[in-house]
Amino acid sequence: MARAGREADAGREEVAAALREFRRAGVRNLAVTGGEPVFWESDGWRLREVVAEARRLGVLAVTVYTNGTLPFDDCGADAVFVSPHGLEGAAGGEGGTGAWEACQRNLAATRHPNVILNFTVNSRNCGRLRDVCEFAKSERGVRGVFFYFHTPYYGRDGLFQPMEEKRRLAGEILALKHEGFPVFNSTAALKAFGRDNWKRPSDLCVVWEKGWLFRCCRSIGTEDACRECGYLGYLELEQILALKPSAIRGGMRYLG
DSSP: OTTTTTOOOHHHHHHHHHHHHHHTTTTOEEEOOOOGGGGGBBBTOHHHHHHHHHTTTOOOOEEEEOOOOOOOOOGGGGGEOOOOOOSSOOOOOOSSHHHHHHHHHHHHHHOOOOOOEEEOOTTTTGHHHHHHHHHHOTTTTTOOOEEEEOOTOOOTTTTTTHHHHHHHHHHHHHHHHTOOOOOOSOOHHHHHHHHOOSSOOOOOOEEEETTTTEESSSTTTOOEEEEEHOOOOHHHHHHHHOOOOHHHHHHHHOOO
């Protein structure tokens, strides 16, 4: 999809071929990311056509990840995860004031029934967990927030936090959940992350990028990315398959 200007966007035929590959791989739950997928267009296709084609090929649930700076109601997805870049620097300062103002307008205007904040915790924003939870609780168009942790896909940088610090912060997120904030991470997954005893790389997911399918993620085989992984979505799947009640309830809640 849209690759944020770093390189040429994937075209319609490339995206259609990727969806066919997913079908052959047995994928039934699709997450569409970018760059910015709401911005993407190619040969008469926009995001809505991608979602429709995925459903035609047998995908049962589609999630779109967006920064929220463009209207997203018409995307056709079952769930929309919005990364609030620019929330007073809370999401890493990547979006700036204008991006956050646009995101707020679209969150206030949305009529999509299943909008969830997608917040990636890193060294710069880890002091804003409560602020993000309070915003998610107060915003009419938002059902809650799902937390991830920064993963060093491209090596350790200024956003990096060691696993022991991420484990401590997982405890803070769990405490906020127990306070009644709408945290979509399950208790089971947050506790498993705190124990650091979850399997990675994962066998449950595949990622398509630049014409290739990767098991688990595009950085598979990179020891540091795997050891310091903060991609909590995979951990939720693991806990669901382990029949943990809170993860099962969370999965059903996520689907609306």
